[in-house]
Every structure is written in C-alpha cells, then in structure tokens.
Amino acid sequence: MSEVLRSREEIPQKDRWSLEDIFATDEAWEKRYKETEKLIGLSEKYRGKIGQSADLFVECLEWADHLGLNMEDLFTYARMRRDEDNRISRYQSMTDRASMLSVQAGSALSFIVPEILAIPDDQFQELRKNSKTDIYRHYLENILRQKAHVLSFAEEKLLAEASELATAPSTIFSMANDADLKFGSIQGEDGREIELTKGNFIKYMESKERRVRQEAFATLYAGYGKQINSWAAMLNASVKADVFFARTRKYKSAMEGALDDDKVPVSVYDSLIQTVHDYLPQFQRYIRLRKEVLGVEELHMYDIYVPLVPEMNAHIPYEEAKDTVRKGLKPLGEEYLKILDEGYQSGWIDIYENAGKTSGAYSWGTYSSHPFVLLNHQNTFDSLFTLAHEMGHALHSYFSNKNQIHLYAGYKIFVAEVASTLNESLVMRHLIHTAKDPQMKAYLLNHYLEQFRGTVFRQTLFAEFEREIHAAVERNESLTSEYLSKIYRELSLTYFGPGVVLDEQINMEWARIPHFYNAFYVYKYATGFSAATAFVHQILEEGQPAVERYLEFLSSGGSDYPIELLRKAGVDMEKPEPVQQALTVFTELLDELENLLRK
Ligand SMILES: [Zn+2]
Structure with a gap:
C-alpha cells in the first residue's frame, strides 16, 4: 500500500520472463496468425474421410496437431503479454483475437472424434494394425473406451442442447453468491x-x-x-442434472460417469474416504491440541482457522527464496537441479509485481518453448512456497514436453498438482529440519498440518458429502435444505469428533461451496496431495531408484491414464497405501508439534 508500484520498464530485464522465446516480435505473431487462419481452412480436406485410409488418418491428425501447436503459441503469447500489464490495449486485442481464432479452430477440429467413433469395427481394426498409427494407440483407445457411452446422432444433438440448460444451477449460484449476497x-x-x-x-x-x-x-x-431454501433448490437442480446425464450416458452412477473422464475407478474414491476415516482419531488429536493451545473452555467452529503459532515476521528476498527452494529440492537429484537452475537463469520467471500486472502466480507455456512462471514475489514464506510450487509445475511441463510428442505432452488435473505439492513438501521438510528457533519450527509444522487439514481432511469430507447427495438423488430422494444440513452435520460430527462444539451454523456450510457445482472434482486435491506425500516418502527412504521413477513420471505427460502413470512410478492409488503414507506423515508432524508446544 505504502510504496508506489514500479512500472514494467523499471523492472530490470533479468527479473522478467522472456516471451521473445515464443515470438521474437509481435509481427512474427501476426504472421503466424495468418498462417493459422489458412490452416483452419484445410478442414474440408479431411472432413468425412478420416477412416478411409491410414494415410489420410495420420495426415489429418498431423494437421490437427499443427493447428493445436499454433493456437497454443498464439494464445499463450498474447495472454502472457497482457498479463505483464493488463492496461495495454494492443495485447488485450491480441488476446481477444487469439480466443476467437481458437473457437474457430475448435469447431474446425470438432468432426474428428465423432468420425473416429463412427468408423465400423472391421475398418477400425485395419487402421489400428497399420504401423503408421502406432503412436496414436493410446489416443484411439481413449476415444474408443467411451463408445459405450456415446448415443445416436439425434440423441447427442439433444444432449448438447440440454447441457446448455443444465449450466443454469451453477450460473444462478454464482450470481446469487458472487453478485447479490451481502452479509452486512x-x-x-x-x-x-x-x-x-x-x-x-x-x-x-x-x-x-x-x-x-x-x-x-x-x-x-x-x-x-x-436464503437457505434457495441454495438447496440450486444444489438439488445441479445434482439432478449430474444424475440425468450419467443415466442417459448409461453410467451406473453419476460418480462413475464423472470419474470415467480420467478413467479413475470408483474404488479409488471410496478407498480415499475409507482410509481418511481410519485416521480421523489423529485429526481429532490435532483438534484437541488446538483447544489446548488456544486455552479455550470450548472449541467452536470459529476457532478452527486461527494459527496456533503466531505468524513469523520472516523477510525472504527472492534470491534467498530461490536458494532455499534449491536446497529443499536436493533429494530430487542432479538432473532435476540442473533444469531448475536453467529455469532460474533463462528467462522463465517473471518475478516482481509491477503496475498493471496480473496478480497471483501460475506456470504456463507452450510445447515449442520452455515453461514460464508468473510470480508476484513479496519476501514472505508464502512467496517462497509459491516459487517451489510453480517450479514444480514448470519442471513437470519441461520433462513432459521434452519426452513426449505434442499429443501426449499435456497432463491431466488428476496428476498436475502432484509435482507442485511434492516440491512444497520437500521445501517444507528442509525448512523444518534446519529451523534452529523452536518458535519458527512450530510455525512451519503448524503451516504444514494446516495443509493436510485443508487439502486432505476437508476435501475428503466434501467428497463424501457429494457421494451421499448424489446417491440420494439416485434413490429418487429430494435434496431439501433440512436433508442437506442433516447430512452435512453428521459428516462434520464424524470428522471433528467430540472435541469441538459443532455450532448450528456449520450445518449450512454446504450452501457456500462453489465446487459442489462441479461434482466429484475436489477429491483430486486429496488424492494429488497424498500421491505427492507418498512420493516424498519413497524418495527420502529409497533415494535414487525412487527419484528415477519420479522423473519417469514427470516425463510421461498424458501418455497414459493418470492412475497408470502413478502406478508405474510406484504410487498405486487403487491401494490404501499412498493415503496411509500421507496420513502417517501427518501423525508424525503432529507428534513433533505436540512436543514443541507442550514443553
Ligand atoms: Zn498448482
């Protein structure tokens, strides 16, 4: 607040990213834009012919790939230029033009999947036998496995129109929640x-x-x-839509339908919930420690968020943050550190805030360039962890882009947060083990335990709630506000246990969670965090062999289904072990914090 923000020109070049590595000049961008428009026009050459021969098939997919690569470069460059200073109209308009072009590209490409699905079985076998289509094996299999859930042309058309209507509950929710709701x-x-x-x-x-x-x-x-009855009506409508689409597409349940996108078996979801239940006594021990440290007669739901250890006034300049992150990531070995250094030195990172710059942080980039990381470094612990987190994503992309063809370089959300969370965990462990001041150590332990609370326990409670309410609608029950609040209260009681006074208000927490309008999504936070913690555990125990498996995982992009990629790397999410390993770490950290605070 106090100081005036620097303008972008005042930031030294070495502290900025170099988007020139995507396009040397804006003119080069314009040139590619024109080429891409022409490329889009080629769709007629392939439409209706994709199954005719292996040659045409491969040619079509190569054309699609070329178009995809171009769109990635065009959009990412324009958007990241805009993020540098959102007030510059030139980049606002380039971003708009790139998004319009990508809508055109999307519609030019839209015939491919339906046409592949329509290829008769015998013709399809012929196509697959041709060695030219070898690299497309996973791509084709992934399309084919959905065949059982694709309906006739007329039905699909109806469904597409219905799905527009089905976004109403979520639109109404976000209007009510973000625009109209006032608390006083x-x-x-x-x-x-x-x-x-x-x-x-x-x-x-x-x-x-x-x-x-x-x-x-x-x-x-x-x-x-x-407006509790209105919130219930919105959620009821949203869950009904989930159930409607799953039934229409012949899935056994809405949950099975949602998880099928990533080909995640329902057992992974159920096993997460079961394993978290096994560790609820540990979670409740954490809650009791909270009560003790806060020194309150009764622990209420409004006492859950206050830090147990006061915020440390750390001042961590960027150079120091970089160094600390590097030290923390040492267990990942020389190869990883070499790429990390390259990222530090080669124009990947846009470090400081400037007037007009987009807030927050992200990692992004294109297949043909190196990754980019946007930061707004503030000399705090949070900024240090943000650097570790975003470099996790960046190196994941680096390894995947380097080792996979473009078609398979992109990875799914289910695995995306593994690489970022793993880096945060390693850096956190390094800080905890090297902290000399017990107060600092307690602060870090508390910070880490809070991540477990927010990412594993809280998201699993949400996941369980989603499972319950979808099952209720599948039994033709209606989700009234009383019913939703009753289920939510019961779950809260199960999770928090008898150590907390469960204030009536918490029964309504379901009403304010936007993620419930994107059903069966939040469990990925818990599984991702658990997989990362399991990797950390293996890397610290086994060393080199586990590091190699992990780098193999980073290099695998989206070349297989998420569960398979993790399994190959030694983390089997169909078994309870990864979640158990993560929650064992939780238990050990809690022991440490208890010892420190009870001294
Ligand atoms: Zn992330």
Whole structure:
C-alpha cells in the first residue's frame, strides 16, 4: 500500500520472463496468425474421410496437431503479454483475437472424434494394425473406451442442447453468491465497522481476537441462512442434472460417469474416504491440541482457522527464496537441479509485481518453448512456497514436453498438482529440519498440518458429502435444505469428533461451496496431495531408484491414464497405501508439534 508500484520498464530485464522465446516480435505473431487462419481452412480436406485410409488418418491428425501447436503459441503469447500489464490495449486485442481464432479452430477440429467413433469395427481394426498409427494407440483407445457411452446422432444433438440448460444451477449460484449476497458488517479488531465479504471472511476467522472470529462466523452464516431454501433448490437442480446425464450416458452412477473422464475407478474414491476415516482419531488429536493451545473452555467452529503459532515476521528476498527452494529440492537429484537452475537463469520467471500486472502466480507455456512462471514475489514464506510450487509445475511441463510428442505432452488435473505439492513438501521438510528457533519450527509444522487439514481432511469430507447427495438423488430422494444440513452435520460430527462444539451454523456450510457445482472434482486435491506425500516418502527412504521413477513420471505427460502413470512410478492409488503414507506423515508432524508446544 505504502510504496508506489514500479512500472514494467523499471523492472530490470533479468527479473522478467522472456516471451521473445515464443515470438521474437509481435509481427512474427501476426504472421503466424495468418498462417493459422489458412490452416483452419484445410478442414474440408479431411472432413468425412478420416477412416478411409491410414494415410489420410495420420495426415489429418498431423494437421490437427499443427493447428493445436499454433493456437497454443498464439494464445499463450498474447495472454502472457497482457498479463505483464493488463492496461495495454494492443495485447488485450491480441488476446481477444487469439480466443476467437481458437473457437474457430475448435469447431474446425470438432468432426474428428465423432468420425473416429463412427468408423465400423472391421475398418477400425485395419487402421489400428497399420504401423503408421502406432503412436496414436493410446489416443484411439481413449476415444474408443467411451463408445459405450456415446448415443445416436439425434440423441447427442439433444444432449448438447440440454447441457446448455443444465449450466443454469451453477450460473444462478454464482450470481446469487458472487453478485447479490451481502452479509452486512462486523466490528474489526480495532472496533471499526467493516463490511464482511467472502473475500475477507477467512482473514477474520484467523483473527487472534475471538469476538471477531465469532462475529464473522455468525454474520456470514446469517447471510446464507436467509436464503437457505434457495441454495438447496440450486444444489438439488445441479445434482439432478449430474444424475440425468450419467443415466442417459448409461453410467451406473453419476460418480462413475464423472470419474470415467480420467478413467479413475470408483474404488479409488471410496478407498480415499475409507482410509481418511481410519485416521480421523489423529485429526481429532490435532483438534484437541488446538483447544489446548488456544486455552479455550470450548472449541467452536470459529476457532478452527486461527494459527496456533503466531505468524513469523520472516523477510525472504527472492534470491534467498530461490536458494532455499534449491536446497529443499536436493533429494530430487542432479538432473532435476540442473533444469531448475536453467529455469532460474533463462528467462522463465517473471518475478516482481509491477503496475498493471496480473496478480497471483501460475506456470504456463507452450510445447515449442520452455515453461514460464508468473510470480508476484513479496519476501514472505508464502512467496517462497509459491516459487517451489510453480517450479514444480514448470519442471513437470519441461520433462513432459521434452519426452513426449505434442499429443501426449499435456497432463491431466488428476496428476498436475502432484509435482507442485511434492516440491512444497520437500521445501517444507528442509525448512523444518534446519529451523534452529523452536518458535519458527512450530510455525512451519503448524503451516504444514494446516495443509493436510485443508487439502486432505476437508476435501475428503466434501467428497463424501457429494457421494451421499448424489446417491440420494439416485434413490429418487429430494435434496431439501433440512436433508442437506442433516447430512452435512453428521459428516462434520464424524470428522471433528467430540472435541469441538459443532455450532448450528456449520450445518449450512454446504450452501457456500462453489465446487459442489462441479461434482466429484475436489477429491483430486486429496488424492494429488497424498500421491505427492507418498512420493516424498519413497524418495527420502529409497533415494535414487525412487527419484528415477519420479522423473519417469514427470516425463510421461498424458501418455497414459493418470492412475497408470502413478502406478508405474510406484504410487498405486487403487491401494490404501499412498493415503496411509500421507496420513502417517501427518501423525508424525503432529507428534513433533505436540512436543514443541507442550514443553
Ligand atoms: Zn498448482
């Protein structure tokens, strides 16, 4: 707030990324844009003919690939240029033009999958036997396995139109939740009136002053409570749509349908929930420690977010953050560190904030260039972990791009957060083991345990709630507000146990979770975090062989189904072990924190 932000020109070149590595000039971008328009026009050459011969098939997929690569370069470059300073109209307009072109490209490519699905079986076998189609084996298999769930042309057309209607619950929810809902004000720590928003809610839930936490909690839920029947109607409609589409597509359940996208068996989901249940006594021990440290007679739901150890006033300049991340990642071996250094030195990273720059952080890039990382480094612990996290994504892309053809270089969300979380965990462990000050150590342990709480326990509770409410609709029950609140309360009781006073308001928490409108998604946070923790465990125990398996995983992109890629690397998500290993780490960290705080 105090200092004026630098303009982009004031940031030294060495602290900026070099987008010139994608296009040397904007003119080169324009040239490629024109080429791509021509490329889109070639679709008529292949439409209706894809199954005719192996040659045509391969030629068509190569054309599609070329188009895909171009679109990636065009859009990513324009968008990242815009992110440098959102006020520059030239890059706003290049971004818009690139998105319009990619809509055109998408529609030019849209015939491919339906045509592949329509190839008669015997003709298809011929095609597959041809050695020219060898590299497309996984691609074809992935399309074919969905054949049983694709309907007739007329039915598909109806479904496509119905699916537009089916977005209504989620649109209504986000309008009600983001635009219309107002909570009123609370009294902040200094006694001043503050308007409570969804954005500042967590900040007040972390307040050291209990009155502020309690007021924020009561005020937020009073806001949701006023329209509780409307929230229930929205969620009910959304779940009904999930069930409708799954049934129409001949899936046994909405859950099976949703998981089939990634070819994840339902057993992975069920086993996550079961294993987390086995460790709930440990989670409840963490909750009891919280009660003890906060020194409260009763632990309420508004006491869950406040840090047990006060924030450390660390000042970590970027150079130091870089160095710490590198030290933390040492167990990943020389090869990994060499690429990390290359990333540090070769224009991958845009480090500092400047006027107009996009906030937050991300890792992105294109197949034909190196990865890029956008940061807004603030000299804090959070910024240090953000660097570790984004470099995890960046190196994952680097290894996949280097080792896979473009078609298979992209990886699925199910595995994406493994590489980033693994880096954070390694850096966290390094910091914990080298912390000399017990206060600092306790702070870090608490920070890490909170990640387990938020990513594994909380998301699994959500996952279980989603499973319950979809099953209810599949039994033709209706999701009333009473029913939803009853289920949510029962689950909260199971997770938090008797150590906490379960305030009535928490029954309504379901009403404010946007992810429920994207069903069976949040479990991936828990499985991703568990897989990463399991890798860390193996790497620290076994050393080199585990590192090699992990690098193999990073190099595999999307060349196989997520579960298979992880299994090959030694993490079998169909077995309870990875989640068990992760929660064993939770238990050990909790022991350490207990020892420190009870001294
Ligand atoms: Zn991430």
